[in-house]
Amino acid sequence: MDxxxxxxxxxxxxxxxxxxxxxxxxxxDSASWGPFTVGYNVNVALSGGTIELVDAPLNIVRLHNLNxxxxxxxxxxxxxxxxxxxxxxxxxxxxxxxxxxGTVCTPQVCxxxxxxxxxxxxxxFSVNVSxxxxxSVKDAGSNWEVDLLVFPFSLFIDLSPMAGAIINQIETTVxxxxxxxxxxxxxxxxxxxxxxxxxxxxxxxxxSTISSFIHDVILLxxxxxxxxxxxxxxxxxxxAMLPAGGPPDPEVDITIAALGATINDHELVATAxxx
Amino acid sequence: MDFLNSQQLTYQDGYLHVFRSPGxxxxxxxxxxxxxxxxxxxxxxxxxxxxxxxxxxxGSQHDxxxxxxxxxxAYLPDPESVTAQVHDYVLWHVExxxxxxxxxxxxxxxxxxxxxxxxxxxxxxxxxxxxxxxGEYHYRVNNKAEGVVxxxxxxxxxxxxxxxxxxxxxLVHIAGGIPNPESIEIVTGQTIVWFVEKGEHxxxxxxx
Amino acid sequence: MALTAxxxxxxxxxxxxxxxxxxxxxxxRPHYFxxxxxxxxGGSTSIDLLSPIDVPGLGSVIQYSIAISQPVIDFVxxxxxxxxxxxxxxxxxxxxITAEVQFCIACGLIDKxxxxxxxxxxxxxxxxxxxxxxxxxxxxxxxxxVEPLSMTDKLIGLQIDQIVVKNICDLEQIVECIAxxxxxxxxxxxxxxxxxxxxxxxxxxxxxGPEISDDQLKIWGDIV
Numbered sequence: 001m002d003x004x005x006x007x008x009x010x011x012x013x014x015x016x017x018x019x020x021x022x023x024x025x026x027x028x029d030s031a032s033w034g035p036f037t038v039g040y041n042v043n044v045a046l047s048g049g050t051i052e053l054v055d056a057p058l059n060i061v062r063l064h065n066l067n068x069x070x071x072x073x074x075x076x077x078x079x080x081x082x083x084x085x086x087x088x089x090x091x092x093x094x095x096x097x098x099x100x101x102g103t104v105c106t107p108q109v110c111x112x113x114x115x116x117x118x119x120x121x122x123x124x125f126s127v128n129v130s131x132x133x134x135x136s137v138k139d140a141g142s143n144w145e146v147d148l149l150v151f152p153f154s155l156f157i158d159l160s161p162m163a164g165a166i167i168n169q170i171e172t173t174v175x176x177x178x179x180x181x182x183x184x185x186x187x188x189x190x191x192x193x194x195x196x197x198x199x200x201x202x203x204x205x206x207x208s209t210i211s212s213f214i215h216d217v218i219l220l221x222x223x224x225x226x227x228x229x230x231x232x233x234x235x236x237x238x239x240a241m242l243p244a245g246g247p248p249d250p251e252v253d254i255t256i257a258a259l260g261a262t263i264n265d266h267e268l269v270a271t272a273x274x275x
Numbered sequence: 276m277d278f279l280n281s282q283q284l285t286y287q288d289g290y291l292h293v294f295r296s297p298g299x300x301x302x303x304x305x306x307x308x309x310x311x312x313x314x315x316x317x318x319x320x321x322x323x324x325x326x327x328x329x330x331x332x333x334g335s336q337h338d339x340x341x342x343x344x345x346x347x348x349a350y351l352p353d354p355e356s357v358t359a360q361v362h363d364y365v366l367w368h369v370e371x372x373x374x375x376x377x378x379x380x381x382x383x384x385x386x387x388x389x390x391x392x393x394x395x396x397x398x399x400x401x402x403x404x405x406x407x408x409x410g411e412y413h414y415r416v417n418n419k420a421e422g423v424v425x426x427x428x429x430x431x432x433x434x435x436x437x438x439x440x441x442x443x444x445x446l447v448h449i450a451g452g453i454p455n456p457e458s459i460e461i462v463t464g465q466t467i468v469w470f471v472e473k474g475e476h477x478x479x480x481x482x483x
Numbered sequence: 484m485a486l487t488a489x490x491x492x493x494x495x496x497x498x499x500x501x502x503x504x505x506x507x508x509x510x511x512r513p514h515y516f517x518x519x520x521x522x523x524x525g526g527s528t529s530i531d532l533l534s535p536i537d538v539p540g541l542g543s544v545i546q547y548s549i550a551i552s553q554p555v556i557d558f559v560x561x562x563x564x565x566x567x568x569x570x571x572x573x574x575x576x577x578x579x580i581t582a583e584v585q586f587c588i589a590c591g592l593i594d595k596x597x598x599x600x601x602x603x604x605x606x607x608x609x610x611x612x613x614x615x616x617x618x619x620x621x622x623x624x625x626x627x628x629v630e631p632l633s634m635t636d637k638l639i640g641l642q643i644d645q646i647v648v649k650n651i652c653d654l655e656q657i658v659e660c661i662a663x664x665x666x667x668x669x670x671x672x673x674x675x676x677x678x679x680x681x682x683x684x685x686x687x688x689x690x691x692g693p694e695i696s697d698d699q700l701k702i703w704g705d706i707v
Contacts, residue, residue: 002500004486004493004699005681007706011491014706015685088370089405089464096444098470100293100399102334106444106466107289107368109405182407182464183441185434233684241504241679242512242672248528252511254504256682265485267493272682274503 002274006267007233012051015232016063019223020046027217030075031209033202035082040210042217044070053266061133061148061232061268068155068218069126072210076121076170080177081113083198084191089183111181119173123162125214129155135268136229137261143236144259146270147229157214159207166203167196233270235259276410281402281469281479282308282394283378289368290381290393291401293334297326297361300390302383304341304350309394312382316349321356322383328360335359341369343376350379367393368403395476402469402479403444409463413482414454417474421482422447422454429463441465448472449479490690491706494681495699498558498578508673509553515669519548522589546589551669554582556641558695568647571624576695578641579624580666584648587616619658622647623666627693627700632676635707637689639700640674642667677702 007015023046030039049066088108095105133148174195178188222228235256242252255275262269278285294300301319305312328334337357341350350369357365367381382392391397406412409428415421429437444466448455450473461467471477486493509516518533519525523546525532535544557565557580561573566581573579625643632638646663681687685706692702 002497002503003680003682004495004497005684006486006493008487008489008491008493011487011706014491090438090441092438092442094442094444094466096446096468098401098446098468099472100332101291101364101401101470102332102336102362104291104364104366104401104468105336106403106405106468107338107366108370109287109407110370112286112371112373179430182429182462183437185429185437235682235684239679239682241675242508248512248514250511252504252508254500254507267485267487269486270684272500274500 001271003272006269023221023223035078037077039075041073053263056262059135059263064130065128072123074121077118079116087111145231146233146261149229157211159211279481285378286369287405289403291366292391293364293399294324297324298385300383300385305380323358325360328362334362337365339367343371396471400471405466417452420453422457425460427462490703495701498698516551520546522546523548548587550585552583558698581622584619620649637677638674639693641670
């Protein structure tokens with residue numbers, strides 16, 4: 001044991017915060033439910049949490065109340081023409097007497113629905129989890145690493161409270177479009193309900209799919225990979241103790257030949273042996 | 276602003292022709308301007324006009340609804356053939372909610388002689404247009420005399436008031452190429468009816 | 484809280500680790516430990532150059548060399564095999580350093596022609612130098628030092644306070660004086676940045692130490 005480095009729980013917390021700052025991810029996907037095509041783009045970042053260091057032989061780094069937060073940008077695309085019936089206006093007959101011809105009844109005009117509408121909606125989410133990590137030392141080529149590897153844990157993302165916000169946004173947008181069409185004032189509320197009724201059948205399935213997607217994206221983070229250890233401490237094997245200073249003064253190194261890591265007295269202790 | 280041009284009819288328009296003589300009429304649904312008839316589809320539809328009609332001014336209306344068929348790139352009339360009597364009138368209009376269907380015209384012949392053509396309306400032909408967008412529509416008759424239709428938005432009106440106004444279709448007479456009245460005020464959802472009281476080869480188009 | 488004692492981090496260099504470092508310095512930068520005048524090879528990359536000693540009235544100079552063996556450092560508590568002589572003792576927060584210094588002179592060499600001095604032309608070609616060497620054993624005791632280096636880093640070092648050199652009788656005091664400065668100059672070259680003491684794993688703001696105890700040089704601080 002030629003050198004010892006110890007980190008308290010508070011110090012380990014600071015190291016963990018740096019690690020978390022580097023853990024973020026973005027991913028997109030889309031799917032269709034009947035006339036509704038939904039695109040969703042997820043951003044996830046990690047922060048916070050407090051570390052508890054559990055002594056050997058367990059050697060567990062326990063992270064309490066880690067905050068997983070982010071935003072999913074959702075795009076609802078739908079074609080009113082696929083949901084609403086053909087509507088021709090006016091809803092009554094208009095006739096006019098024309099001399100030399102007779103009573104002429106003017107034609108109804110059937111409303112072409114606008115092209116598919118895309119409504120963007122932002123759904124923020126935030127969930128706190130606790131996770132345990134095992135400690136190990138890895139020979140990583142030119143470095144020694146003290147790594148963390150997560151133990152399986154449960155994670156549940158629930159977007160169902162956002163259903164109300166989604167419905168409101170779609171209602172407002174469709175209402176605005178329908179208000180541009182003359183002579184259907186009395187019908188607008190009814191037609192908006194037709195859209196919301198079509199949506200209600202699939203909204204919980206949509207939110208469930210997006211929640212699962214967020215869940216899967218979070219587990220793509222290295223920190224939560226059950227197979228990829230994440231370095232908490234990295235030591236270069238070759239340490240430059242005196243930098244080079246011209247021809248008679250080449251660099252003086254020491255080489256860390258072996259590294260050990262354990263948790264003792266709630267401190268993370270790394271011990272190095274020099275060659 | 277709406278698209279408004281009697282030479283190129285859209286789903287907002289209607290074209291009417293009165294049949295003063297009995298006989299077999301055949302009409303075509305065209306897309307190109309006059310002179311290009313030989314470049315277009317030769318499909319003809321029949322109107323049989325019998326001689327036992329009412330007197331002038333008391334005929335019956337026959338509606339022909341044109342349905343756009345995207346596969347055939349054609350309007351298909353319903354009914355395919357019309358049976359009418361003298362002094363009856365046929366009103367063509369498009370019933371489709373396909374927004375990008377192209378504008379069209381109607382040209383009819385009898386005994387190999389052109390009898391009516393919506394691209395140049397004859398005496399007692401009628402053009403209808405339902406205005407959907409508000410604005411000041413300045414138009415020309417035969418590229419000469421000017422008229423204007425002032426269209427206000429329906430959004431400020433209570434539904435009952437709007438419906439009451441929309442139940443009336445104001446009539447604009449065209450005689451000698453001059454519209455009367457030359458200025459008219461309506462709200463969106465109302466239809467203007469231009470009646471060619473006297474004239475030949477009449478066109479109504481927006482001034483750009 | 485054992486090691487970190489209320490701070491975020493703790494780093495300690497054991498005397499074995501420090502002695503391995505000194506071994507590496509000895510191998511890679513031999514000129515820190517070897518000095519000589521030109522006759523004995525001074526001025527090469529492995530041996531620093533010394534000026535010969537002027538001998539008053541002689542009109543000539545003495546060529547000499549100094550070679551320090553690989554020093555060995557002991558942190559308190561004193562190693563079992565330690566040979567610290569009185570009055571040196573290893574107390575709290577102290578280290579000892581011991582080395583052998585080989586001092587050689589070229590005796591009988593007329594090295595330089597000086598103006599106004601006696602010079603026997605006949606004997607100009609005679610030269611019968613004798614290389615006389617003696618080995619001095621050196622022990623010293625000192626304390627750890629810290630100096631600011633930049634806004635966020637410091638230099639940790641060792642400095643001796645007392646020195647004992649044996650085997651040279653009356654010249655002892657003079658040599659001890661010279662030797663003390665010499666050893667401190669050597670130690671100053673071996674200062675380490677705080678960041679190097681945590682082996683580059685993270686940034687450390689020094690809050691307490693350096694302190695020598697339990698055979699280790701210890702520091703404490705906050706992680707940045």
